[in-house]
Amino acid sequence: MSIQVNITNNSGTSSSDVYWICFGLDSDPATSSPNWSYVDVDSNGNASLQKFTKGQDCSKLFKTVDELSAFNNLPPMWSGQFLFSFNQLPNVFNIVSGGQNGLGVQTPPFTPGTADADTLFVVVEFTNIGTELYADCTIVDYFSAPVSIEVIGKTDSKTNGIMKSTSSRDAIFDGITALGSPWSNLIMKDGSGNNIRVLGPQHAVQTTNPNLLSSTIYDAYVDACWKNFKSNTLTINCPTFGTYTGTVNSSDELVFSQTDQPDVTIQKPGPGKAYDIFGCVGTLAAPNNTPLGEIAAILGAALNRTILSSNGNDTQPNCTTSDFYTVQNGVTNEYANIVHQNYKSGIYAFPFDDVCSKDSPLIDITNPTNFNITLSDWS
Template sequence: MLRLIRRVLERRAAAAGPALAALLAGSLLAAGTPATAEAAVPATIPLKITNNSGRAEPLYVYNLGTDLASGRQGWADANGTFRPWPAGGNPPTPAPDASIPGPAPGQTVTIRLPGFSGRVYFSYGQKLAFKLATGGLVQPAVQNPSDPNRDILFNWSEYTLNDSGLWLNSTQVDMFSAPYSVGVQRGDGSTATTGRLKPGGYQGVLNTLRAQPGGWGNLIQTRSDGTVLRALSPLYGLETGALPASVMDDYINRVWQKYSTETLTVTPFADRPGTKYYGRVSGGVMNFTDGSGAVVTSFQKPDASSVFGCHGKLVAPNDQVRGPISRTLCAGFNRTTLLVNPNQPDPDAGAFYKDGVTNHYARAIHAHMADGKAYAFAFDDVGNHESLVHDGNPQEARITLEPMN
């Protein structure tokens, strides 16, 4: 997470490794999340994993990431001891077995989180298959039908633990699968929790997708025994053909038409309300100017992949101008607020996903979260609508596996 202060989110290639988690927390730091520690953060903190899933299969846990002290990729055992990955190969070679036995149903297991930027994976019934390429760890890519993890029920959380504290989130950026919530016990003894679905929320999300015309139900992947494994994100739905490439075209075209005669005002920094940029479409390109009228960046009309992945024509570099504007545009397109509010980001969650052409995947997930918060697309943290817990003096982290009902 320290590699970038702000997430530069080009959706991961097969061998992107835990950099996604690093980029994620970087954006959280940049978004103005307080990072003041009341006391020195210890080298490791306990992570309490509670299995309330009701599932009888064996549970396997993995703690994979980048060691912030050395910058090396690797894994941590149950005691929080860092172990670097050996050299990979081409083709990729099997990674060492980094699994940790997880808790039985109704039980809790406590492991240690080290100074990491990474992911905590968990899988039901079967260990995950990780491999090492010459560029690092190959993450599961279940949008690929030949991926060895395609028929395994699994999920992951993302976190960073550094000298400024703990950032821990639940994520649905890649897929919606085995549900869980995250929490932290703060230095003052209080606790914070997020990521928990409403009762019946898991099936509620899946049923919403099934009922939505246009191929959204095709995002759902099922195992041969009938087990529903996950719903892919719409970005991967595009890649697999589950969704048509034109799924967002109508909305994108209406936005481009609107701002050919009107101005879109973007205020990308909540703590700097005086920093504004002004967008107008001319010659098919949306140009943004600053207060002096100088053009600071321009955007070609995006496609659905750029919108859902917050990449491509909406790529957000690690800078102070285009990146923040792009983040805001990406959020506005996914939430479909750009036509109803020319001042972005729109702070009113009640106005999100109201257009008939929208990110119905994100709509369904947010609607079924107990607190309304989720990471349903890459820049869902714009406006602090993400499922994140943070503390500068964490005493304990928590992941609770929830039932799939």
């Protein structure tokens, strides 16, 4: 099915200074051996996929929005991305050895001290299988500028990444700044003092020289919750695998049980394991389609939102949004808090942010006809 792509630049940056490239895998990696490829558009506005080659000068593959803002026939692509870079090309976008069929795509780095620390760019993720299009505007790793998407199908349409009418790019930077240290440390500026991005806290706890956010920031809260569940019960209502009840054992493991099912054990995310909580990895890794995965996701969301009880029995998930992000024992995920204060819905601020979500950050449209991307107004 033919999908038309339209790119609208309302950012305030001249369209001649907004560079973009669309790339991804040319077939399903679950059933084939795909190649990393980029979208090439002919003089008639029709798109096709071209395989990357090792050592290719990728700077020549970027277009500006004033040069090309619409095309037809978005090809089937897996792990696809639209990468938009403002005011300059990324310093890093290379085809390197490794990955699929011996080649991989090295995308711009975004953490302090890296080659593109001062480059402002945004990403839209998608997979187009032809009869179905999946897309999202993730800001799990960082927030740099607002971008929204709309996917239209033959019978329905969905949007993602829409900011509130009273919100703006500046409002997110101002909100993080107002928190003071250590959260204001997440703001990355260029040499002229311009705001470039707010770094996701899972990356901030891993930075060194300086360390932007302490890896122990969650320790007191985790200690209080684990102490609580040594004598009280945590009930988890899994969407697929039913209800599990858990308590903390003498080894500081949170052990969940269900009649006639194997126990599920979660190791304590601490001390010094804020990365596990913010990134939903390590002790909170969530394997797909398992009780462990669903329990870890719900527990990870509760810790990020600081709604896990440190006093008495508790049942999760707690989906009362007014309870989210209240500071407990000196912490909550303030990055997620500020992001959600400024977006209507449908946005990921941490990997398990879809727990309780009525509006999934992932758009899924069958029989898609249009994929509209808007680089939203910054002011």
